[in-house]
Amino acid sequence: MKNLLKFSSIVVILLLSQQTRAELVVEITRGQSEAIPIAVIPFASAEVTNASFDVAKLVSADLTRSGRFKTLEHRDIIEEPHAGSNIVFDSWRRLGNDYILVGSMQPQGVSQAVGQERYNITFELYNVLTRQRLLGYQISANNAGLRSAGHQVADMVFEKILGIRGAFSSHIAYISVLGHLPLKTYRLIVADADGANPRVVMQSNEPLMSPAWSPDGQSLAYVSFEGRLASIYVQQLKSGERHLVSARAGVNQAPAWSPDGKKLALTLSTRSGNLDVYVLNLETKMLTRITDDPAIDTEPQWSKDGQSLYFTSDRAGGPQIYRIGLGANDRPHRLTFQGSYNARPRLSPDESQLAFVTQEEGSYRIATLDLRSGSVVQVLSKGHFDVSPSYAPNGAVIIYASRDHGRGVLALASADGHVQQRLVSSEGEVQEPAWAPF
């Protein structure tokens, strides 16, 4: 515990989309004491007082939220340089900063086509000790693009200092549940990775489940119980167009895209109710049965080469995780042996570990299995109902569904377990997060 540090800062995400007002609020519940100190100086200068959005504040929020950085409190910012030539490095060093990010916003006038103010955002990242300039760029953005520009700056800073691609510009999908019995509204929502800009993709009075991103990030597969029957749909995000891909009698569940985006692994049931994993070719509609066991086989997930599937099966009594090659004669191999309940595997982007749900002291928690050793299991979360893990596309963070005072919330844990955060919705419950690919 001594290397852990509580952060008191709470970052409130403000923006509302036109469709939903349910913003998510980020709370950092546990951070790292070895977080890197960085000063992020406000970009906007006096002549840009009407800029609708504080880009530097967003960059600061992103970096803090990653748990890897400790940004200088606004009240401790003693002066506001906007370019490298104005930085008095010694003062920032005395305040304990390793890095400093400075920038400025120059209004470029109103674009005729869009009718929005455009800005040139110039930013520079310096190492305070060596006074070396690490980054120097200019981004052009209109008012509506300032938030996205801020995430891009944070991504570049993150990658420059840590050598890990930033995922602040990426998106998440999740299910939100509003209202109470008997009238509930289920929504499939896509939002920015920080929970801002939530947009409703699909809404229903019957449950929605299992959102899964296509590898190109353009479509979502999901399960809908509309008509009180389970069906799998694929929906294009830009056009909103959706296609029914599976509506067989019984179970249609757990869609997972193949890495080439041409197939879906899914769970179907026989007439007698036996669940097995199948692969559906989305072009030819050809269906191939992958598992054949009287047990529940479900929750498939592809390996990156598209040659095998990870899945959950209770063929040994309780649910455990297996891997099966897609060749005709391949047999499943069991991967988890610790504990009586290990389910819903998700593969890290570098394929070095699996995240899954495990049972520990009667609680459901997120754990990882190191695939190189094949045996080292680390439990990352501390809740009682932690399920549905999903890796950020850079593999640094796992988002999952948790509970806070009986309410469904989203939570994040760094893949090494050191950093914990929570995304709490202002209304209803949130569940089943799925992080989009890059």
Add this chain to the structure above:
Amino acid sequence: MEISMKRIVSITLLMAGIALLWGCPKKPTVIQPPSSASKIPQSSGNNAADGASTSMTPLGGDGSNSAGADGMGGMKGGALANRVIYFDFDKSDIKPEYAEVIAMNARNLSSKPALKVKLEGNTDERGTREYNIGLGERRAQAVRRALMLQGVAENQLNTVSFGAERPAIEGDDEAAWAKNRRVELDYLP
């Protein structure tokens, strides 16, 4: 003993008229440690004991569960209790106390071959969502098999599993969970 108890409860249900759900046991229920659940032996003996402490709890505002009572196909006394079967944690075997519910529905269905019923399997919220779909399907199938054994034609029965997605009761304690581990018989119009 068991039967007379059941009768008393049934009569109470009829008197209540708008009987909605089986009540929870009076005693605080012990939460089963889920980790050992798959190894718990069949516990129907205990269930009878649980049944003995069953009490009626009318639950206002939960009437949606009996919505569609018009689709009961002429079955007498459209109480929800006649159309819901509850299960133990991580179990899909039908407890003896529901034999009468199964028999009643089987008689109704086999005497009216045009009737169709959808068997909706549900679980409590614990565990992963998609694996719970599997457990809900197992329960729906258990009821389907039981009805078929009593003469109901296969084409009268369909199953759907909602897993943990459509709880009857909100809450994260055993009292709520016990009411959510269920199969509902949804008579189609």
